[in-house]
Amino acid sequence: MDAPEVSENLRKKQGYTFTFLSDPQTDAIRRYDLLHKAAGPEEHDISRPAEFLVDRSGIVRWENFTEDIRVRPRAQQMLQVAQSLHW
Amino acid sequence: MPGQPQKQSNRMLWLGLAFLLLAILSNLLYFLKVPAALLPWVNLTLPVLALILLLLGLVRAFRQPQIYKGKIWGSIVTVLAVLLVAASTLFFVGARKLPHSGGAPQVGQRVPDFTLSDSTGQPTSLAQLFSASGDAQPPKAVLLVFYRGYW
Numbered sequence: 001m002d003a004p005e006v007s008e009n010l011r012k013k014q015g016y017t018f019t020f021l022s023d024p025q026t027d028a029i030r031r032y033d034l035l036h037k038a039a040g041p042e043e044h045d046i047s048r049p050a051e052f053l054v055d056r057s058g059i060v061r062w063e064n065f066t067e068d069i070r071v072r073p074r075a076q077q078m079l080q081v082a083q084s085l086h087w
Numbered sequence: 088m089p090g091q092p093q094k095q096s097n098r099m100l101w102l103g104l105a106f107l108l109l110a111i112l113s114n115l116l117y118f119l120k121v122p123a124a125l126l127p128w129v130n131l132t133l134p135v136l137a138l139i140l141l142l143l144g145l146v147r148a149f150r151q152p153q154i155y156k157g158k159i160w161g162s163i164v165t166v167l168a169v170l171l172v173a174a175s176t177l178f179f180v181g182a183r184k185l186p187h188s189g190g191a192p193q194v195g196q197r198v199p200d201f202t203l204s205d206s207t208g209q210p211t212s213l214a215q216l217f218s219a220s221g222d223a224q225p226p227k228a229v230l231l232v233f234y235r236g237y238w
Contacts, residue, residue, distance in 0.1 A: 063190070
């Protein structure tokens with residue numbers, strides 16, 4: 001789990017403008033049932049990779065759960081999905 | 088020299104070595120725009136093919152050493168291939184050992200709310216992510232990306 005400062009460094013280094021959130025207590029991760037036990041360094045609990053596209057009423061419009069941690073959706077793919085949906 | 092036939096190069100072993108190198112390089116495919124469904128098969132098939140070719144080559148080298156070369160270097164490369172097959176199989180299994188996440192919100196369902204620290208330490212809720220920043224229109228959607236971290 002990255003601390004806010006770690007995310008801030010990453011954000012600055014890469015020039016990302018989107019929000020990075022930190023979940024050191026794995027609170028949201030557990031609420032979304034994404035906890036991957038002991039999968040991080042020193043057997044820390046981390047999140048499995050997952051992506052959710054959520055509309056203003058909080059409803060999931062698209063989601064993705066990878067079967068392989070090495071395979072993730074690309075930004076371009078997710079942008080296409082977002083543009084193909086009616087909001 | 089009579090009775091001492093010229094030794095042939097052992098093509099199976101060379102082919103096996105080539106597949107072994109391809110198998111190692113195939114891990115780079117994860118960084119290219121290759122259809123993801125293909126990758127595991129390429130990653131697993133190449134080292135197995137390499138191993139089969141090497142074993143066939145080795146059998147030739149040991150059964151007909153008067154004809155085929157490669158007893159020593161073939162054995163070394165085959166051992167490396169066995170290790171590579173074992174390592175890629177372990178890695179393959181490990182990379183796919185993910186929790187079931189049956190309780191995760193499904194398409195059409197409402198996502199649970201949360202309040203978490205942003206990268207400046209500011210508590211941020213899902214509702215806040217939907218609010219307008221500055222003069223910009225409020226966003227129509229929010230993309231939540233859960234990632235493993237430690238980058």
